[in-house]
Structures are given as structure tokens and as C-alpha cells.
Amino acid sequence: MSQKRSALTPVPDEVGHHYDRFALSAATKPGDNLHVGYWDDPESEVSPDEAADRLTDVMAEKLKIGAGSRVLDVGCGVGGPGVRIARLTGARVTGISVSQEQVRLANSLAESAGLAEQVLFQRANAMELPFPAQSFDAAIALESIPHMPDRGQVLAQVCRSLRPGGRLVLTDLFERAPIPAAKRPTVDGFHDYFMSTMVQAEDYPPLLRQAGLWFEEISDISEQTLRKSFIWLSARMSRAQPGLAAMFGDEMTGRFDAADMVDVPEFGYLMVVAKRPEE
Numbered sequence: 020m021s022q023k024r025s026a027l028t029p030v031p032d033e034v035g036h037h038y039d040r041f042a043l044s045a046a047t048k049p050g051d052n053l054h055v056g057y058w059d060d061p062e063s064e065v066s067p068d069e070a071a072d073r074l075t076d077v078m079a080e081k082l083k084i085g086a087g088s089r090v091l092d093v094g095c096g097v098g099g100p101g102v103r104i105a106r107l108t109g110a111r112v113t114g115i116s117v118s119q120e121q122v123r124l125a126n127s128l129a130e131s132a133g134l135a136e137q138v139l140f141q142r143a144n145a146m147e148l149p150f151p152a153q154s155f156d157a158a159i160a161l162e163s164i165p166h167m168p169d170r171g172q173v174l175a176q177v178c179r180s181l182r183p184g185g186r187l188v189l190t191d192l193f194e195r196a197p198i199p200a201a202k203r204p205t206v207d208g209f210h211d212y213f214m215s216t217m218v219q220a221e222d223y224p225p226l227l228r229q230a231g232l233w234f235e236e237i238s239d240i241s242e243q244t245l246r247k248s249f250i251w252l253s254a255r256m257s258r259a260q261p262g263l264a265a266m267f268g269d270e271m272t273g274r275f276d277a278a279d280m281v282d283v284p285e286f287g288y289l290m291v292v293a294k295r296p297e298e
């Protein structure tokens with residue numbers, strides 16, 4: 020296993036407090052997507068907001084769900100992806116986050132969308148999921164796994180909460196190739212604030228197997244996601260900084276610039292599809 024444990028292993032409650040501060044800042048609105056965009060064609064002019072929804076849709080298609088399916092959204096943010104999935108598929112969505120403030124905003128979104136009967140967000144830690152075994156037909160973890168201290172544990176928790184045959188679709192950050200020493204400080208500066216480890220793509224099949232899940236698909240979607248997202252974020256750094264400052268204090272704002280991440284091709288983004296085997 021080649022996971023690199025950073026100096027700062029995230030503590031879920033602390034991650035939640037960071038997100039609480041972000042949610043309480045003027046930078047956050049209910050329904051915002053807190054994830055990268057997905058551009059089918061890296062040259063396309065699709066807006067970052069549309070591209071962020073597109074990533075939700077690409078993942079939701081792989082869940083193979085429909086009206087009435089029970090979906091767990093692991094690390095639900097402020098509800099954008101969960102509400103979108105419920106609206107587009109008719110599924111019943113339960114979203115969890117370690118941030119109480121995110122949960123509050125996410126539930127206000129479900130309410131204003133008229134979906135409060137179909138979508139519920141609650142504060143919970145993915146490392147200790149508070150649901151009976153086999154409660155869900157599918158689970159999605161959209162850019163939340165990198166914040167968790169132990170991937171094996173969250174995957175085992177998700178496996179237990181899925182019915183046999185249920186699918187998990189997740190995205191994660193990974194090291195596509197060894198990151199040169201000169202670029203390491205940039206990547207660590209991005210990663211170490213409240214994220215745990217960098218995996219390599221090959222780590223996923225054994226991680227899933229040990230958690231009781233069958234590996235179905237792994238895709239390197241760095242080209243479709245990262246570069247344009249970092250270019251977009253770097254153009255908005257002045258607008259993003261108050262939110263980042265609320266989240267991390269002023270130190271972060273001085274040290275992180277999304278522009279530094281634009282040309283780090285060793286830093287990657289992957290999507291994984293897995294399934295709990297039929298009994």
C-alpha cells in the first residue's frame with residue numbers, strides 16, 4: 020500500500036468546524052457545488068457551474084438508480100449534488116456531512132426545492148455511519164474521501180450500509196506519477212490543510228476488496244476536471260479568499276494560490292465505481 024500519510028491526519032470534527040466556518044461565510048450559498056467541474060471536451064466553453072453539475076450527472080448515471088432508490092450521499096456539502104440527483108432520478112437521498120452548518124443549508128435547499136420529503140441531510144461521521152446494515156441501494160462520495168482519516172474504514176462502513184448488489188461511486192485525489200520535489204511544496208500546501216493521504220490508482224482495488232466491495236471501474240478523469248477547475252479558481256482567488264480565510268484563518272490565504280496547481284500533471288483526480296457483491 021503506497022498511501023502517504025501527511026503530517027496532518029484530518030480529524031472529522033475539525034474538518035466539520037472548517038466547513039462550518041465556510042458555510043457561515045458569505046462565500047457559501049445553499050446548493051453550491053463544492054467540487055471540481057467535468058468538461059467532456061477540455062476545450063469546451065461550458066461554464067464551471069455547468070461543468071460541476073456535469074460531474075454529478077456522470078457519477079449519478081453510474082449509480083444505476085431510479086425512482087424510489089435509496090441513495091446515501093457521503094459528504095454532502097451544502098446539498099447541491101444530493102438535491103440534483105433526487106430531482107433528476109426520483110431517488111430518495113440521505114446526505115451526511117460532519118458540518119452542522121452545511122446540513123442546515125442543505126436542508127433549506129431541499130425545502131425550497133419542494134423536496135423535503137425525498138431528501139434529508141443530517142450530521143454524521145462517515146467513519147461511523149449511523150444507519151442499519153443494508154439501508155441503501157447506492158452511495159455516492161463526491162470529493163469527500165480525501166478528507167477522511169482512513170479510506171479502508173469508510174469503504175467498509177459504506178459496504179455495510181449498502182444492500183447486496185448496491186453500487187458506490189466516488190471521486191478522489193491521487194498521485195498519477197511521482198511528484199517532483201520542486202512541486203511537492205505546492206501539492207502539500209494544497210493537500211495538507213485538512214486532507215489525509217494521497218493514494219495511487221493501484222491502491223483502490225485492494226482497498227475495496229478488503230472493505231468487502233467488488234471493484235468495477237476506475238477512471239483517471241484529471242484531464243476532464245482539474246486543469247480548467249484550477250484555472251477558474253485562480254481567476255476567482257480574490258473572491259474566494261474571504262471564504263478561505265473564514266475557513267482556515269489568514270495563513271491559508273497567504274499560502275495557497277490555485278494558479279500554482281494548474282500545471283502539476285502528476286496531481287490527479289479519479290473516479291471509482293464499486294459494488295457490494297450479490298449474496
Ligand SMILES: C[S@@+](CC[C@H](N)C(=O)[O-])C[C@H]1O[C@@H](n2cnc3c(N)ncnc32)[C@H](O)[C@@H]1O
Pocket residue numbers: 031034035038051052053054093094095096097098099100115116117118121143144145146160161162163164166167
Ligand atoms: C469538498 S466537499 C464536497 C461536498 C459535496 N460532495 C459536493 O461535491 O458539493 C467535502 C465534504 O465532505 C464532508 N466530510 C469530510 N469528512 C467527512 C466525514 N468524516 N464524514 C462525513 N462527511 C465528511 C465535508 O463536511 C464536506 O461536506
